[in-house]
Amino acid sequence: MNKLKIKYKFLEHMADVKFQAFGKNKEEAFLNSALALMEVVTEKVKIQDISKRKIRVGGEDDVSLLYAFLEEFLYLLDAEDFVVGKIESLEIKDGTLSAMVLGDTASKYKFSNDVKAITYNEMFVREENEKWVAQVVLDV
Amino acid sequence: MIVFLEEFMKKISENVYEIPMENGMNVPARIFASEKLMKNIEDDKTLQQIKNVAMLPGILKASLAMPDAHQGYGFPIGGVAGFDVDKGVISPGGVGYDINCSVRLLKTNLKEKDLKNKDEILHSVFRAVPSGVGQGGKLKLSKDELDEVLREGAQWAVKKGYGFKEDYEHTEDNGKLPNANPKDVSQRARGRGMGQLGSLGAGNHFLEIGIVDEVFDEKVAKVFGLEKGMITIMIHCGSRGLGHQVASDYIKEMEIKYGYPKFDRELVNAPIKSELGKKYLSAMACAANFGFANKQLITHWVRENLKHYFPKIKMDVVYDVCHNIAKFEKHKIEGKEKEILVMRKGATRSFGPGRKEIPSDYRKVGQPVLIPGSMGTSSYVLVGTKKAEEISFGSTAHGAGRISSRAFASKNINAEDVKKKLKSKGILVEAGSLKGLSQEAPEVYKDVDEVVRVSHEVGIGKLVVRLKPLLVVKG
Numbered sequence: 001m002n003k004l005k006i007k008y009k010f011l012e013h014m015a016d017v018k019f020q021a022f023g024k025n026k027e028e029a030f031l032n033s034a035l036a037l038m039e040v041v042t043e044k045v046k047i048q049d050i051s052k053r054k055i056r057v058g059g060e061d062d063v064s065l066l067y068a069f070l071e072e073f074l075y076l077l078d079a080e081d082f083v084v085g086k087i088e089s090l091e092i093k094d095g096t097l098s099a100m101v102l103g104d105t106a107s108k109y110k111f112s113n114d115v116k117a118i119t120y121n122e123m124f125v126r127e128e129n130e131k132w133v134a135q136v137v138l139d140v
Numbered sequence: 141m142i143v144f145l146e147e148f149m150k151k152i153s154e155n156v157y158e159i160p161m162e163n164g165m166n167v168p169a170r171i172f173a174s175e176k177l178m179k180n181i182e183d184d185k186t187l188q189q190i191k192n193v194a195m196l197p198g199i200l201k202a203s204l205a206m207p208d209a210h211q212g213y214g215f216p217i218g219g220v221a222g223f224d225v226d227k228g229v230i231s232p233g234g235v236g237y238d239i240n241c242s243v244r245l246l247k248t249n250l251k252e253k254d255l256k257n258k259d260e261i262l263h264s265v266f267r268a269v270p271s272g273v274g275q276g277g278k279l280k281l282s283k284d285e286l287d288e289v290l291r292e293g294a295q296w297a298v299k300k301g302y303g304f305k306e307d308y309e310h311t312e313d314n315g316k317l318p319n320a321n322p323k324d325v326s327q328r329a330r331g332r333g334m335g336q337l338g339s340l341g342a343g344n345h346f347l348e349i350g351i352v353d354e355v356f357d358e359k360v361a362k363v364f365g366l367e368k369g370m371i372t373i374m375i376h377c378g379s380r381g382l383g384h385q386v387a388s389d390y391i392k393e394m395e396i397k398y399g400y401p402k403f404d405r406e407l408v409n410a411p412i413k414s415e416l417g418k419k420y421l422s423a424m425a426c427a428a429n430f431g432f433a434n435k436q437l438i439t440h441w442v443r444e445n446l447k448h449y450f451p452k453i454k455m456d457v458v459y460d461v462c463h464n465i466a467k468f469e470k471h472k473i474e475g476k477e478k479e480i481l482v483m484r485k486g487a488t489r490s491f492g493p494g495r496k497e498i499p500s501d502y503r504k505v506g507q508p509v510l511i512p513g514s515m516g517t518s519s520y521v522l523v524g525t526k527k528a529e530e531i532s533f534g535s536t537a538h539g540a541g542r543i544s545s546r547a548f549a550s551k552n553i554n555a556e557d558v559k560k561k562l563k564s565k566g567i568l569v570e571a572g573s574l575k576g577l578s579q580e581a582p583e584v585y586k587d588v589d590e591v592v593r594v595s596h597e598v599g600i601g602k603l604v605v606r607l608k609p610l611l612v613v614k615g
Contacts, residue, residue: 014184014211015542043575060396063405071388078381079331112272112573112615114342117237117384120391120405121213139213139237139384140343140546 008036017115017138018122022131026062029125029132030069030097031090037070038084040113040138041077047085047109049102058096062125066134069097070118081106115140145182155598158202159187164403165194171205172532174594180543180586184211186218192404193221198228198412200473200480204532206487207594208541208586212236214406217486220535222471225481229409230417232394232424234483236464237387239424240431241345241378243510244311244439244460245521248446248453250371252351255610261349261449262568262611268445269347269438271340271615272572278338279437286330287322289337293429294460297436303443307436310499311460312489315432317467320425325382326389329423333382333430338437342572342615344580345377346515347442349611353518356603360505360523364458366605373442373455374519374607375435376512377615378464383427390420412481421466428465435460458521459499459508461488463538469497471533482533490536490601492526509601511592514540514585515569515577515614516562519607520592527599536601537592540585553578562612571614580614 008021019036023029038047055072059065076082083106090099117139125134149159152170157178159169169190173181181187186209193215194203200222209218214233221234255261270278281289288296294308294315308315340347352370355361366372379386391408394400397416400408410417443455466483473480491498491507498507509522517540528534555574558581562569571577595601 010547012545012547014545015217017546043573064392064395067388068392074381074384075328075332078336079328079334081335110272110572112342112571112576114272114345114615116343117388119213119237120400123405137213 007032013137016140019136021134024131026125026132027090027092029134030066030092031087033066033070033134033136034073034087037073037115037138040140041111041115042083042109043111043113045109047083048104049086050104053082053101053103055099055101056096063120063123065092065095065097066125066136067118067120067123070136074115074118077106083109113140144178146187155594159191165191166197167194167199167202169194169205170202171209172594172598172600173207174590177207177586177590177594181205181209186211186216189214189216190219192407193219195401195403196229196231196407196409198224200224204535206535206537208537208539208591210541212485214404215483215485218537218541219485220487220533221483222533223412223481223483225412225479228412228481230412230420230466230481231407231409231483232387232390232420233406233408234485235387235424235466236485237384238378238464239383239386240428240462241464242431242435242460242462243512244375244435245458245510246373246439246455247365247458248371248373248455250450250453251369252371252610254450255371258568258611262570262613264448265347265442265445265611266570266613268441269340269613270338271613272342277336281334281337286334289433290322290325290426290429291320292316293432294436297433297440302440303436307439307457310457311432312462315436315460317425317428319422320429321422322426324419324423325386325426329382329385329389332385333380336380336382337430337434339380340377340438340615341380342576345615347438347613348374348519348609350374350519350607350609352605353608354606356605357523360604363502363505364508364521364604365456366458366521372607374510374512375438377434377438379427379431380434382430386423386427390423394420424466428462459510461510463488469534471529484535486538487535488538489534490522490524490528490532491534492524492529509536511537511588512539513588514582515580515612516565516567516582516609517585517588519609520588521604521607522592522595522601523604525599525602528601532600536595540588540591542584543586544584546579549579549581549584550575553581553583567609567612569612569614576614
C-alpha cells in the first residue's frame with residue numbers, strides 16, 4: 001500500500017495544541033500521533049538516536065490507549081530526562097501497545113514548549129474512508 | 141443592543157449574564173463579563189463548558205464563569221463551582237492539570253532608579269531560576285524528603301532554610317494544604333516531580349520584576365505594604381509534572397470506577413465522600429504543596445541572587461494565591477452557613493474582610509487578589525470582598541485569558557518583533573526560546589485592564605494597585 005502523504009496536521013485551537021494524525025492502520029495513526037507530540041516538544045530540533053526505551057501500555061478502549069501511549073513520552077521526558085526522536089516499532093495487540101523508541105538525554109537540548117498533559121478533550125480514534133484518524137488536544 | 145449567540149442567555153444586571161437551566165442542568169450558569177469580554181467568551185466553547193459543569197451532581201447556586209473565562213478541559217479556564225459535600229462530586233477537570241498553578245507577589249525596598257544594570261540583573265535572575273521543559277530543578281531529593289515536601293509545602297522549604305516563616309504566613313493556607321497523604325501520589329507522578337522541584341517550567345509561567353505604577357486605593361494598598369514607585373517581584377508557576385500526572389492518574393482511576401459523563405469525558409468525577417474522591421483530594425493537596433514549595437525555593441534563589449546587586453535588599457511576600465484548586469470552605473447556602481467544596485479552575489479566591497483564612501494583618505480589609513497580565517502588560521492587585529462571597533463563592537478572575545491560539549501566534553507573530561516592541565515600552569525579556577515568546581505575546585491575550593474593570597464594577601474584587609513590568613523571565 002502507498003504511504004500516506006500527510007502524517008499529521010495541526011489544527012486551530014484557542015488555548016492549546018490540537019492535531020490530527022493519520023495512518024493506513026491504527027498502529028500508524030498512533031505512531032504519527034506520537035511524532036506530532038514530539039514535534040510540539042522538540043520544535044523540529046533533530047534528536048540523536050543514542051539509546052532505546054521500551055514502551056508498554058494498556059487501555060480500556062482506543063482513546064484511553066492513545067492517551068496512555070502519549071503520556072509515556074511526557075513521563076520519559078520529566079522522569080528519565082529522555083527525549084524520543086524516532087519510533088522503531090509499534091504493535092497493538094489485545095488492547096496492549098508495545099513500542100520501541102530511540103532518543104537522547106533531554107537536558108542536552110533546550111526546549112521551551114511545556115506539554116503539561118495529554119487530554120481527552122475532543123480526542124478520538126476512528127477509521128474513516130479507509131484510513132485511520134486520531135485527534136488529540138494537548139494542554140500546553 | 142448586542143445579540144448573543146446563546147439563545148436563552150439574558151443580562152441580569154450590569155456585567156452579569158445568566159443562562160437559565162435547560163437539558164440536564166441542575167443550576168443556571170452565570171457569567172461575569174462586559175459586552176466586549178462576552179464576545180470573546182462566545183468565540184469558543186466556554187459557555188457549553190459552564191453548562192456542562194451545571195449538570196454535575198450536587199452543584200450549588202450556579203455554575204460560574206469569571207471575566208477572563210476561556211475554553212478549558214471539563215471546566216472552562218475561569219470556571220468556578222461550589223458543591224454540596226454530601227451529594228456533590230469532585231472532578232479533576234474542575235481543578236485542572238496544573239494543580240496549584242499560582243502567583244506570589246513580593247515587595248522590595250527598591251525604586252526604579254536602583255535598577256541600573258537592567259540587562260545584567262535580568263540575565264542573572266534568569267540563570268538563578270531554572271526554567272524550561274523537563275527536569276532542571278536544582279535539588280536532588282530522597283523519597284522521604286519528597287514525602288515531606290508533599291505533606292508540608294512551603295513550610296518544608298522554610299524549615300530547610302529556604303526563606304522565612306513570614307513567607308508562608310502570607311500564603312494561602314499557610315503554604316500547606318491539610319490532609320495531604322503522600323501515599324495517594326503515584327510512583328509515576330513522583331518520578332515526574334522528583335527532578336523538577338524549584339523550577340519555573342515553561343509555557344505561560346514567568347517571573348517578573350515590576351513597579352507599582354498606580355494606586356487606586358491608598359488605604360488598602362498601605363495595609364498590603366504597597367506604594368507607588370515600589371519595585372515588586374511576581375512569580376507565576378505551578379506543580380510541574382507531578383501535578384499534571386496526579387490529574388491524569390485520577391482521571392483514569394475515576395473513569396474505570398465510575399465511567400464518564402457522556403457530555404464531556406474530562407468531567408469525570410467521584411463523589412466527594414467516596415474513597416476515590418478523598419484520595420484525589422489528598423493527592424491534589426500533595427501536588428498543591430509541591431507547588432507552594434516550588435515557589436518558596438524560587439523566592440529564595442531570587443533573594444540570594446539580588447543580594448549580589450543590592451546587599452541591603454528587603455523582599456517580603458505580600459501574598460501567594462492559588463489559581464487551580466479545590467477547597468473546603470464555609471459559604472452561605474440558602475441563608476445558612478455551610479461547608480461546601482469550591483473548585484476554582486483559573487480563578488482566584490477573593491474573600492472579603494473578616495474571614496479567618498486571611499492573614500491577620502490583612503483581615504480587616506480582605507485578602508489580596510493577584511491578577512497577572514500577559515507578558516508585557518500590567519498586572520493588578522485587587523482586594524477580596526463580601527460581595528464576592530455572596531455571588532461568586534468568594535472568587536474572581538485570575539489573569540488575562542487567551543484570545544488567539546498558540547498556532548496562530550507561532551505563524552503570525554515574530555518573536556524578535558515582540559522583544560523589540562516590549563523594549564520600546566521599557567520592558568526587557570529573557571526567554572528559554574524565541575518561539576515561546578511569540579506564543580505569549582501581549583496581543584494573544586484578552587485585555588487584562590477590561591478583566592479587572594469588570595471584577596471591580598461587579599464588586600467581586602476591588603482595584604488596589606497596578607503593576608507595570610520592567611524585567612520578565614519567561615520559562
